[in-house]
Amino acid sequence: MTSVLDGPRITADMARELALSQKVCIRPLLRRVHDRATDSEAVVALPCGSTREAVCPPCAHKARVLRMQQCQEGWHRTDEPERQPTEQLNEDQPDAEDQGDDDTDRRVRSTRRRQDAPDLPRVPQEDRTIGRVFATPDGRAYRPSMFLTLTMPSYGAVTSSGVPADPAQYNYRRQALDALHFARLVDRFWQNLRRAAGYKVQYFGAVEPQRRLVPHLHAAIRGAIPRATIRQVVAATYLQLWWPLFDRPVYVHRTPVWDGESYVDVDTGEVLPTWDQALDRLAADPDGRPAHVMRFGRQVDMAGIIAPSPDADRAVRYLTKYLTKAVADTHTDPDGEPDPALEAHVDRLHTELRYLPCSERCANWLRYGIQPDAAGPGLQPGRCSSKAHDREHLGLGGRRVLVSRQWSGKRLSEHKADRATVVREALLAAGVVAPETERLAATVTLPDGSPRFVWTDTRPDARTYARVLLQSVAERAAWRAQYEAAKAAKPVDSGPATLPPADPG
Known part of the structure; x- marks a missing residue:
């Protein structure tokens, strides 16, 4: 049976709309990963991490939810x-x-x-x-x-x-x-x-x-x-x-110029203070x-x-x-x-x-006849x-x-790690190993101690972009299903009931 990922009618715009509806990053950083153990390559999507809804609504939503957790965790200690x-x-x-x-x-x-x-x-x-x-x-x-x-x-x-x-x-x-x-x-x-x-x-x-x-x-x-x-x-x-x-x-109507050491008046040659x-x-x-x-x-x-x-x-x-x-x-x-x-x-x-x-150090000080601090x-x-x-x-x-x-006594990255830990513990309790813990990690090595995975930049075409977005949507859906099943099998204490739910994606 032909996979939807290979469907000729799936355009980049269609993949983008689907990713938006599933809260998957719509402008991922695409990287090519070479698996030296199997001599195979794959294109991997890394979330852009934007905090602006106009740029990437899914990533902005995740950033806001993380801030909500940070706020609530420290407020009523x-x-x-x-x-x-x-x-x-x-x-x-x-x-x-x-x-x-x-x-x-x-x-x-x-x-x-x-x-x-x-x-x-x-x-x-x-x-x-x-x-x-x-x-x-x-x-x-x-x-x-x-x-x-x-x-x-x-x-x-x-x-x-x-x-x-x-x-x-x-x-x-x-x-x-x-x-x-x-x-x-x-x-x-x-x-x-x-x-x-x-x-x-x-x-x-x-x-x-x-x-x-x-x-x-x-x-x-x-x-x-x-x-x-x-x-x-x-x-x-x-x-x-x-x-x-x-x-x-x-x-x-004129701008001081740099003479190699200082900014000077272009007409008089006088050095600005x-x-x-x-x-x-x-x-x-x-x-x-x-x-x-x-x-x-x-x-x-x-x-x-x-x-x-x-x-x-x-x-x-x-x-x-x-x-x-x-x-x-x-x-x-x-x-x-x-x-x-x-x-x-x-x-x-x-x-x-x-x-x-x-x-x-603002360059606008030149407009007022003063060299900025540490001018260059x-x-x-x-x-x-x-x-x-x-x-x-x-x-x-x-x-x-x-x-x-x-x-809260924590950096923002630690709050993010806490949310990932909630997901990981729920999956482990249900006998499921979270795929992101080992997948393509830089710490995974070959028997000789060299890195197994080699990452390089790539510039994909529209079709590759659509395919990778659809893969990310499918992957997120699978993780979400595993996480919900794990929570139903053995509930995990994820903190105060008012915290936003942990995101397996």
Whole structure:
């Protein structure tokens, strides 16, 4: 009987649609594998691993489910996570409590708090990361946690669709700068909250754009903190950007050039001041002021969460709702007609972001007559390599998920391994060896100790692409059937009932 894999009528588009329906990667990295033991070759599909739904919905879905597990596993812990060496801690966020001010701040900033910012409350510190236990009058104990949302201030009036009511009066520059440095303001908030709460507050935060494309933070917080304390910390938190002023561009129609050692004015031959020289001038100026000051907006949403509960499950899904979408596409309807006003809003914000400096090493400093830190040849204003300048990211070029170091005590890769272990143990309990544990592994060797499998790149044609996709679909279906049968034969404890099911694919 002829297999469907060999059917002449199966096109690449048909295979792609089938893979989508079965949650199989639609843009796999195809590699040719030579089995030296049998002298045979096969084309193997490796998932692309994209986190964007517009690129690969199945891989983006897997990434979101993994983040859901990470969030839920650390949120309502009743025991302290195991302390790990610094190099093995969570890779998502350098923890705020271990960061001081950077070299630039220490060099030029005033050590006094701003007069227009309230003082921070200070309380004795406890060496714990889990929340307190409370008891009800009837003797029941519970350990509440929190769900927090922080927003940025207004940059001008907007309509119900999130676009400026008067684009000419809208402060695009401030919105762009706030987006570029939003993560730093969030870091400062966690520093301040830990001092005011009296314990090592742990968090799982997701950075998302509001409908007006302004970044805001949704965060799960382990433990309960008085709402008045949080409001006080929000009001007292600010970020001063101690950079050379960049209010007006120096070079608009011409660009400084690299002379082999420095960037110079193409007309006069004058060497542009280096980054260190620009900071020295700022530090020597008694009237020096920060280049930018940013604060959170007044709107602060807080909710107590007790797990397990439907509220906790909904909060986890909401936290990870937009992680698979690009910032510019978060609130657009992929099946609807484009909104010209929204497109114009995105274009105008992107234009502002393109030429603003995102860091000390940003090429855009040349536009303001200053050599970036560690400058080298090839820099051009408007062409900084940071993703923050891209239209897709609109200033949020860093990670969209910010996780504290002692949230779960695991790296994201370890959470992924945990999910694979659940599948493997279920199959082994039913007498089935998970095929991926030995198949084509680099550790499999021949009797002489050399690798059995040799991997090389390949560029398949459309027919090969369709065939490999169909093979992946069939393979996933077989694994799923084995996994479901194994669970029915001998259920395996896969953690809290609210966790997303383990994926055998």
